[in-house]
Amino acid sequence: MSLHDPARPSEESPAERVFAARAGDLFQLLRDGRPWTRAELAGTTGLARSTVAGRVDLLMHSGFVVSVGEALSSGGRPPSRFAFHPRARTILAADVGASHVRVALTDLGGSVLAEERAQWPVSDGPEAVLGHVVDTCGRLMAEAGCPPERLAGIGIGLPGPVEHATGRPVKPPIMPGWDGFDVVGFVQAAFAVPVLVDNDVNIMALGERAGFWPDVEDLLFVKVATGIGSGIISSGQLQRGADGTAGDLGHVRVARGEGVVCRCGNTGCLEAIASGAAVARALAAEGVAVASGAEVIALAAGGSLPAVQALRQAGRDIGEVLATCVNLLNPSVIVIGGSMAAAGEHIMAGVREVVYHRSPPLATTNLRVVLSRAGERAAVMGASQLVSQHVLSPAGIEAALAGSAVGVG
Amino acid sequence: MSLHDPARPSEESPAERVFAARAGDLFQLLRDGRPWTRAELAGTTGLARSTVAGRVDLLMHSGFVVSVGEALSSGGRPPSRFAFHPRARTILAADVGASHVRVALTDLGGSVLAEERAQWPVSDGPEAVLGHVVDTCGRLMAEAGCPPERLAGIGIGLPGPVEHATGRPVKPPIMPGWDGFDVVGFVQAAFAVPVLVDNDVNIMALGERAGFWPDVEDLLFVKVATGIGSGIISSGQLQRGADGTAGDLGHVRVARGEGVVCRCGNTGCLEAIASGAAVARALAAEGVAVASGAEVIALAAGGSLPAVQALRQAGRDIGEVLATCVNLLNPSVIVIGGSMAAAGEHIMAGVREVVYHRSPPLATTNLRVVLSRAGERAAVMGASQLVSQHVLSPAGIEAALAGSAVGVG
Numbered sequence: 001m002s003l004h005d006p007a008r009p010s011e012e013s014p015a016e017r018v019f020a021a022r023a024g025d026l027f028q029l030l031r032d033g034r035p036w037t038r039a040e041l042a043g044t045t046g047l048a049r050s051t052v053a054g055r056v057d058l059l060m061h062s063g064f065v066v067s068v069g070e071a072l073s074s075g076g077r078p079p080s081r082f083a084f085h086p087r088a089r090t091i092l093a094a095d096v097g098a099s100h101v102r103v104a105l106t107d108l109g110g111s112v113l114a115e116e117r118a119q120w121p122v123s124d125g126p127e128a129v130l131g132h133v134v135d136t137c138g139r140l141m142a143e144a145g146c147p148p149e150r151l152a153g154i155g156i157g158l159p160g161p162v163e164h165a166t167g168r169p170v171k172p173p174i175m176p177g178w179d180g181f182d183v184v185g186f187v188q189a190a191f192a193v194p195v196l197v198d199n200d201v202n203i204m205a206l207g208e209r210a211g212f213w214p215d216v217e218d219l220l221f222v223k224v225a226t227g228i229g230s231g232i233i234s235s236g237q238l239q240r241g242a243d244g245t246a247g248d249l250g251h252v253r254v255a256r257g258e259g260v261v262c263r264c265g266n267t268g269c270l271e272a273i274a275s276g277a278a279v280a281r282a283l284a285a286e287g288v289a290v291a292s293g294a295e296v297i298a299l300a301a302g303g304s305l306p307a308v309q310a311l312r313q314a315g316r317d318i319g320e321v322l323a324t325c326v327n328l329l330n331p332s333v334i335v336i337g338g339s340m341a342a343a344g345e346h347i348m349a350g351v352r353e354v355v356y357h358r359s360p361p362l363a364t365t366n367l368r369v370v371l372s373r374a375g376e377r378a379a380v381m382g383a384s385q386l387v388s389q390h391v392l393s394p395a396g397i398e399a400a401l402a403g404s405a406v407g408v409g
Numbered sequence: 410m411s412l413h414d415p416a417r418p419s420e421e422s423p424a425e426r427v428f429a430a431r432a433g434d435l436f437q438l439l440r441d442g443r444p445w446t447r448a449e450l451a452g453t454t455g456l457a458r459s460t461v462a463g464r465v466d467l468l469m470h471s472g473f474v475v476s477v478g479e480a481l482s483s484g485g486r487p488p489s490r491f492a493f494h495p496r497a498r499t500i501l502a503a504d505v506g507a508s509h510v511r512v513a514l515t516d517l518g519g520s521v522l523a524e525e526r527a528q529w530p531v532s533d534g535p536e537a538v539l540g541h542v543v544d545t546c547g548r549l550m551a552e553a554g555c556p557p558e559r560l561a562g563i564g565i566g567l568p569g570p571v572e573h574a575t576g577r578p579v580k581p582p583i584m585p586g587w588d589g590f591d592v593v594g595f596v597q598a599a600f601a602v603p604v605l606v607d608n609d610v611n612i613m614a615l616g617e618r619a620g621f622w623p624d625v626e627d628l629l630f631v632k633v634a635t636g637i638g639s640g641i642i643s644s645g646q647l648q649r650g651a652d653g654t655a656g657d658l659g660h661v662r663v664a665r666g667e668g669v670v671c672r673c674g675n676t677g678c679l680e681a682i683a684s685g686a687a688v689a690r691a692l693a694a695e696g697v698a699v700a701s702g703a704e705v706i707a708l709a710a711g712g713s714l715p716a717v718q719a720l721r722q723a724g725r726d727i728g729e730v731l732a733t734c735v736n737l738l739n740p741s742v743i744v745i746g747g748s749m750a751a752a753g754e755h756i757m758a759g760v761r762e763v764v765y766h767r768s769p770p771l772a773t774t775n776l777r778v779v780l781s782r783a784g785e786r787a788a789v790m791g792a793s794q795l796v797s798q799h800v801l802s803p804a805g806i807e808a809a810l811a812g813s814a815v816g817v818g
Contacts, residue, residue, distance in 0.1 A: 161771060171771060218651040232737070234650070239643045241739020242627040245772045246643075248736045253729070253767060255664055266767065320662070324733055327657040328641070330650025358662060358675065362570060362580060363654045 023055040024397035027064060027084075031392060033109075035068045035081035056082055062401050063088035064392075086111065089152035089400075090144070091387045092137045092191075095200065095379035096129060098122055098159050098174055098226055103136040104380040105144055108152065108388050110210055112377065114140045122159055125177035126186065134190040152391045152400075153194040154187055155383030157203040164244055167197030173263070174227075196386045200379050201247060202238055205231025207382030208335050208374045218331040221372075222249065223338035224318065224347070225293070228271045234329060250275070252321045256313075270321050274314040276340045283310050297343045311343045315350020322351060322369075323358035330363045337372030344371060432464040433806035436473060436493075440801060442518075444477045444490035465491055471810050472497035473801075495520065498561035498809075499553070500796045501546045501600075504609065504788030505538060505567050507531055507583055507635060512545040513789040514553055517561065517797050519619055521786070523549050531568055534586035535595065543599045561800045561809075562603040563596055564792030566612040573653055576606030582672070583636075605795045609788050610656060611647055614640025616791030617744050617783045627740040630781075631658065632747035633727065633756070634702070637680045643738060659684070661730045665722075679730050683723040685749045692719050706752045720752045724759020731760060731778075732767035739772045746781030753780065 029044060030036060042052045059065035059082075066085040086109030095102040099122070104115040116136050122129055133156070141151065160172025167184040169175055184195045205221035213219055219233040228250035232239045239246050250271035251264050262269035272278055276293020283290050288306050290296050299307035322334060334355075340347060352369050359367070374381050390396050438453060439445060451461045468474035468491075475494040495518030504511040508531070513524040525545050531538055542565070550560065569581025576593040578584055593604045614630035622628055628642040637659035641648045648655050659680035660673050671678035681687055685702020692699050697715050699705050708716035731743060743764075749756060761778050768776070783790050799805050 218655075230737075234643055234648045234655075235646055237644055237646075239648075239738070241643070241772070242741035243739055243771055243775060245769060246627075246737065246739040248739075248769060248772070251769055252733045252736050253664075255662075255667075258664075264769065321733075324661045324730075325737060327661050328639075328655065328734060328737060329648070330652055330655040330657075332651035360654060360657060360660055360673065362652055363650070363657070366651060 022394065022398055023058045023401055024394035026052065026055045027059055027392070027397045028394060030059070030065055030082065030084045033084055035083045037079040037081055039079060058401055059397075062397075064397065064400070084108075089391070090141075090146050090150055091152050091384045091391075092140070092154040093380040093383035093387070094133045094137070094154065094156045095203075095383060096120075096122055096133070096156065096158050097200065097379075101129060101132055101136070102376070102380055103133060103140060104377075104384065105140040105146065106380070106384040108392065110207075110381055110384045110388065112380070114144050115380070116140060122175050122178070126181040126183065130183065130186050134187060137191065148191070151191060151193050153196065153387040154191060155203070155386040156183060156187070156195065156197045157200040157379045157383050158183070158197060159200050161245055162197050162199045164198055164240055167195065170244065194387070194390060196383075196390055198240075198383075198386060199229075199231075199244070201229040202231040202240065203382030203386055204337060204372075204374070204378040205233055205247075205335075205382065206238055206385045207378040207380070208337065208372055209233055210385040211378075211381050212373045213333055213335075216333050218329065219333045219335065220322075220325055220329060220331045221335045221337060221378075222318070222322070224275065224314075224336060224340040225338035226275060226277055228275050228318070228338075230325075232329060234331075249321055249325070252324070254317050254320050256317055256320075270317060274317040279310050279314050279340075283307065293340050294342075297340070297346075300343060300346050308346055311346035312350040314340075315347040315352075316354050317350075318347070319351040319354030320358070322355050326355060326359040326363050326367065332366050332368065334367070334369045335372050336369070337374070337378055341371050341375075431803065431807055432467045432810055433803035435461065435464045436468055436801070436806045437803060439468070439474055439491065439493045442493055444492040446488040446490055448488060467810055468806075471806075473806065473809070493517075498800070499550075499555050499559055500561050500793045500800075501549070501563040502789040502792035502796070503542045503546070503563065503565045504612075504792060505531055505542070505565065506609065506788075507568050510538060510541055510545070511785070511789055512542060512549060513786075513793065514549040514555065515789070515793040517801065519616075519790055519793045519797065521789070523553050524789070525549060531584050531587070535590040535592065539592065539595050543596060546600065557600070560600060560602050562605065562796035563600060564612070564795040565592060565596070565604065565606045566609040566788045566792050567592070567606060568609050570654055571606050571608045573607055573649055576604065579653065603796070603799060605792075605799055607649075607792075607795060608638075608640075608653070610638040611640040611649065612791030612795055613746060613781075613783070613787040614642055614656075614744075614791065615647055615794045616787040616789070617746065617781055618642055619794040620787075620790050621782045622742055622744075625742050627738065628742045628744065629731075629734055629738060629740045630744045630746060630787075631727070631731070633684065633723075633745060633749040634747035635684060635686055637684050637727070637747075639734075641738060643740075658730055658734070661733070663726050663729050665726055665729075679726060683726040688719050688723050688749075692716065702749050703751075706749070709752060709755050717755055720755035721759040723749075724756040724761075725763050726759075727756070728760040728763030729767070732764050735764060735768040735772050735776065741775050741777065743776070743778045744781050745778070746783070746787055750780050750784075 038052050042049045065082050068081050068083045086107045091106045093104045101120040102117045105113045160175045161170045163170050168180050169178040183197050187195045201223045217236045221231040223229050230247040230249045232247045251269040253268040254270050257268035257273045260272045262272035279296050280290045280292050296307050447461050451458045474491050477490050477492045495516045500515045502513045510529040511526040514522045569584045570579045572579050577589050578587040592606050596604045610632045617630050626645045630640040632638050639656040639658045641656045660678040662677040663679050666677035666682045669681045671681035689699045689701050705716050
């Protein structure tokens with residue numbers, strides 16, 4: 001595994017697909033978490049028993065697979081069972097937001113083992129923010145007694161467009177000093193492991209799906225906060241588009257935004273009328289004393305009718321764009337997350353009202369529009385998922401086996 | 410290969426992926442069309458030379474692979490070279506439109522060997538229309554001297570929503586009598602081969618990409634005709650969505666459509682103001698004597714200013730929705746096809762004007778908006794592609810090898 005080129009695990013060349021019966025390929029069966037006997041593995045794959053035995057030995061030596069007791073037998077010595085061991089390695093997952101940094105230590109299954117959150121403005125620039133991330137990573141590892149060789153990789157979410165192949169931010173609007181910065185190189189100077197970087201909304205979509213909708217193939221995760229964006233999962237795969245900008249909901253034009261200037265320079269963008277900041281601005285202009293989306297939510301919780309109405313209208317505006325998303329993408333689940341999701345039903349009612357009115361019946365029969373369940377942890381869960389997809393892929397496992405084998409403590 | 414369950418070739422289970430080094434897997438390397446020696450195949454895959462030799466023999470016996478001469482050698486007997494033989498099997502590809510049926514006989518590479526087109530209203534119902542398709546298929550096969558055992562499969566495009574897994578139309582608006590009809594069963598009563606059915610716009614996207622944009626991973630094909638729809642290819646894969654309705658552009662709301670009632674029952678849909686029929690209606694209301702989109706195009710070609718202006722405005726309206734598509738999907742190529750694409754630059758100028766004005770700079774830097782090059786053949790090319798993806802997949806090749814081997818004539 002090259003440190004500088006963490007290719008997406010799903011992109012296997014024909015040569016990689018044909019060069020199989022490797023331990024990394026066999027491991028894909030074991031990823032389902034249930035215990036397998038050698039005979040079951042041989043029966044399912046058609047591989048020779050001796051080949052299976054050798055591969056299982058390799059995987060056990062590496063720690064990725066452990067013996068989990070014995071199966072029932074019709075006679076003779078009962079066969080051993082083997083299963084994926086998520087604690088074989090750890091992952092560091094960092095969620096860099098506009099004004100905070102959250103770092104979590106997880107296992108390969110995405111379970112959070114330790115976590116730290118700090119206020120930290122992304123506008124401090126990459127060295128300061130990533131320096132803090134690296135420090136926190138080291139501290140979490142040390143506190144958990146996790147030796148460096150147990151670290152499988154680091155996943156990082158950033159609040160702006162990222163060129164996924166290189167991990168470099170691309171003209172991020174709210175991240176001064178970050179454009180083109182070598183995030184991977186900076187972090188790898190401290191930790192010599194694969195480092196995968198993506199935009200925060202993309203990894204929130206991955207995290208929400210991995211944690212709560214593992215069987216859903218078409219999911220749209222919408223983040224409503226200071227800005228508005230989305231992460232698109234189609235056919236079970238995160239879709240980044242040709243330049244990594246897919247899912248950019250915030251700058252879709254909506255009718256009610258006519259004439260309202262957006263920070264992107266265009267007029268009529270969804271974000272200019274329905275983000276947390278925009279809702280607060282609109283209420284303030286009506287004479288209600290609010291300075292942020294969070295304050296609007298607090299007012300609404302206290303029963304303020306103007307605040308409730310403003311949130312519901314923001315929901316309708318978001319719903320207008322989501323109705324278009326339903327036409328185009330036909331997801332079965334739309335998840336609303338981000339800080340404004342704390343407004344709960346005030347926003348959801350508006351969203352559902354428009355989506356179910358505007359979208360074609362065939363596309364809404366099985367559609368669910370729900371609040372995020374991962375909540376504040378969606379991004380670190382997704383960053384962990386980004387890494388586990390990479391290191392548990394056939395190529396990732398092979399690379400781990402070729403490197404130093406690590407026993408399970 | 411089950412006749413009744415033509416699963417998508419991309420959906421391989423982990424067991425299928427691990428059970429490799431089969432001939433069908435090895436064949437994936439040969440699909441690139443260039444000649445390979447056994448040594449090159451062994452070197453690239455890591456398989457034993459003897460294993461490669463056995464697999465190549467199987468593939469040659471089936472006809473999928475042929476010897477294509479000898480490679481240069483540094484001494485001794487020059488090694489043989491092998492390559493994919495697209496003529497090993499044929500495919501029947503049917504494009505059922507609102508008022509026409511086109512059937513083509515192609516090879517496995519999508520080259521059209523014979524073709525027939527007839528006027529035939531889809532509203533005649535499935536037995537009549539598919540009866541004609543089956544008759545034409547038989548005739549094309551007979552005329553080409555193609556024995557039944559050489560037929561790899563049949564692909565069919567229909568002008569309405571199709572449940573891809575079963576091939577049954579789902580509440581298609583312009584296809585009376587087709588709702589839930591067992592298209593696959595009907596056709597398989599005449600030809601015992603895999604039958605794959607999809608909506609026409611999806612297969613037009615597949616055909617356009619296979620023929621002209623094979624290296625483009627994110628492509629949007631927009632059909633502008635009596636209706637408006639699109640086929641979405643993201644990450645190199647056709648995206649159908651959770652219920653098979655993805656790409657439904659025609660019923661996205663646009664500002665200028667405010668108050669205009671669409672045949673779907675909603676108001677403000679793109680299709681209600683920018684389809685061929687809608688443009689003709691609008692011009693007729695202004696006193697210009699036109700009855701169809703084709704007549705509008707003819708007028709514009711003759712220099713009629715109102716016709717030119719109406720087409721350009723339709724382009725702008727389509728562009729408004731495409732700008733949203735660029736935000737959401739970030740394609741690198743948008744192809745405009747369907748009968749109204751014959752309006753050429755009159756429509757394209759309007760589309761480009763709005764797309765490049767509204768879409769984010771990062772997403773349009775590498776974006777091309779082009780006219781369809783496959784033209785009237787896009788659908789049969791796509792229907793052929795649907796079948797070849799299926800039968801040339803690892804599982805498809807294995808199934809063919811397990812069945813009766815067919816030599817190359």
